[in-house]
Amino acid sequence: MLKELLRPEILELIEQRKWNDLRDGLSNWPPPEIAEILLDIDQQDRAILFRVLPRDLAAEVFSYLEYDQRDELLHGLNDHETKILLADLSPDDRTALLEELPGKVTRRMLNLLSPEDLKEARELLGYPEESVGRLMTPDFVAVKKDWTVGKALSHIRIFGKESETIYRIYVVDEKGKLLDDIMLRTIILADESETIANLMDYSVISISAFADQEEAVRYLEKYDISALPVVDSDGQIVGIVTFDDIMDVSSEEITEDIHKYGAVNPVDKSYMSASVFTLWAKRIPWLLALLVTSFVSAGVIEKYSDLIQTFVALSFFIPMLNGS
Numbered sequence: 018m019l020k021e022l023l024r025p026e027i028l029e030l031i032e033q034r035k036w037n038d039l040r041d042g043l044s045n046w047p048p049p050e051i052a053e054i055l056l057d058i059d060q061q062d063r064a065i066l067f068r069v070l071p072r073d074l075a076a077e078v079f080s081y082l083e084y085d086q087r088d089e090l091l092h093g094l095n096d097h098e099t100k101i102l103l104a105d106l107s108p109d110d111r112t113a114l115l116e117e118l119p120g121k122v123t124r125r126m127l128n129l130l131s132p133e134d135l136k137e138a139r140e141l142l143g144y145p146e147e148s149v150g151r152l153m154t155p156d157f158v159a160v161k162k163d164w165t166v167g168k169a170l171s172h173i174r175i176f177g178k179e180s181e182t183i184y185r186i187y188v189v190d191e192k193g194k195l196l197d198d199i200m201l202r203t204i205i206l207a208d209e210s211e212t213i214a215n216l217m218d219y220s221v222i223s224i225s226a227f228a229d230q231e232e233a234v235r236y237l238e239k240y241d242i243s244a245l246p247v248v249d250s251d252g253q254i255v256g257i258v259t260f261d262d263i264m265d266v267s268s269e270e271i272t273e274d275i276h277k278y279g280a281v282n283p284v285d286k287s288y289m290s291a292s293v294f295t296l297w298a299k300r301i302p303w304l305l306a307l308l309v310t311s312f313v314s315a316g317v318i319e320k321y322s323d324l325i326q327t328f329v330a331l332s333f334f335i336p337m338l339n340g341s
Contacts, residue, residue, distance in 0.1 A: 027054065031062050039069050048074065052081040055090065064093035076119035091122070120193050120253025127155035127256065149233050150226035152263070153247040153256030156181040159189045160213055162196055167209035173201070181259055182244050187221075188213055193253040195246055197221045223248045226255055234263050 030039045043051060043066075051070070055063050055078065067075060067090060079087060144150030158180045160169040169186070177183045186204060188197040197217040207216055223246045224233055236245055243260045318325070318335065325332055 027066070028058065028062065031058075031065060036069050039066070040071065043069070044071055044074065048077040049081050051078045055082070056086065060089070060093045063090060072119055076122065079119065079122055120249045120251065120255045123249065123255045124155050124193075144226055147230055148226065149224055149228050149230055149247055149258055150255075152230055152233070153226065153258045154181050154262070155256045157187060157244075157246070157254070157257045158183055159187040159193075159254060162188050162190065162212070162214040162217060164213050165209060166204055166207045166211050166213065166216075169204055169213055170209070173204075181257060185242070185244060187246055187254055187257075188217060189254060192251075195221060195223055195248050195252055195254040198246065221246065223252075223254070224258070225250070230263070233258050237263055 027039065027042075030042070051074070055066060058066065067078070070078060079090075082090065156179055158173055158176050160172055164172070173183060173186065183201055185198045186201055187195060188199060189195055197219050198221045199213070199216050203216055204213075222236060222240050222242065224236055226247050226249055233245055237243075237260055244257045245259075245263075246254050247256045247258055249255050
């Protein structure tokens with residue numbers, strides 16, 4: 018078979034970290050063949066090989082794996098050795114390798130992990146720092162538009178217990194693309210024989226997983242909602258970001274601004290619990306900068322000392338200049 022013929026070459030490309038060559042070599046392969054190769058190589062190599070695949074191809078390959086094989090692959094993507102390998106890559110190679118995973122794969126990966134592992138997983142998923150993807154949770158309830166209200170309510174009763182919030186129920190198509198969100202109250206009050214499509218108005222507000230967290234704060238405040246669906250580049254919902262998570266970010270941003278107003282670099286812990294050395298290290302760069310500007314101000318005042326002696330009223334503006 019084709020996989021037997023090229024398996025040594027594939028392993029060699031992985032060992033040499035020639036990701037572009039590996040991607041080009043597999044891009045025209047049938048998904049079932051790639052799935053077989055994934056199952057024949059070591060777990061660490063398996064995770065790297067899967068990350069190399071183009072996004073659409075990766076989704077097809079994933080669908081050919083059995084349920085337990087999918088879980089094993091997703092755990093491998095979060096493996097510590099894989100993380101070390103990715104950290105050793107150059108920025109360009111890492112960017113090429115950490116191509117966005119299919120939405121279905123992302124959701125399943127996040128659902129598999131414990132809260133302690135989520136932070137590391139979000140890093141491996143390629144979401145930038147300060148992005149919404151680093152903050153989102155996979156705990157939400159989604160229904161299909163062709164379902165009846167009765168079927169949707171049964172689904173909500175089963176999966177709603179694990180959800181972060183069920184005030185809004187998200188409507189998706191067969192591929193997981195976000196179509197709308199519906200208030201739970203609307204579904205409860207509707208006739209059980211009515212379809213979800215009849216309740217939709219297609220006015221959902223969503224945000225990209227790659228958007229800045231501050232943008233999510235603005236969205237929640239502007240539209241006065243408690244949760245915001247997070248989508249990937251194809252519009253597939255991969256998680257939600259809630260009001261309480263965003264308020265933590267907003268509080269951190271405000272605290273950082275207050276520190277800057279006080280000429281202190283942001284402290285990543287409470288001001289009272291920080292050590293004297295930490296506070297000194299955060300403060301000293303600003304003090305040095307202020308010292309330099311004070312010398313400059315003193316030089317200017319000295320240069321125009323004769324003028325100031327002639328017009329004493331000019332000395333009244335010295336405190337204002339120092340404050341500036």
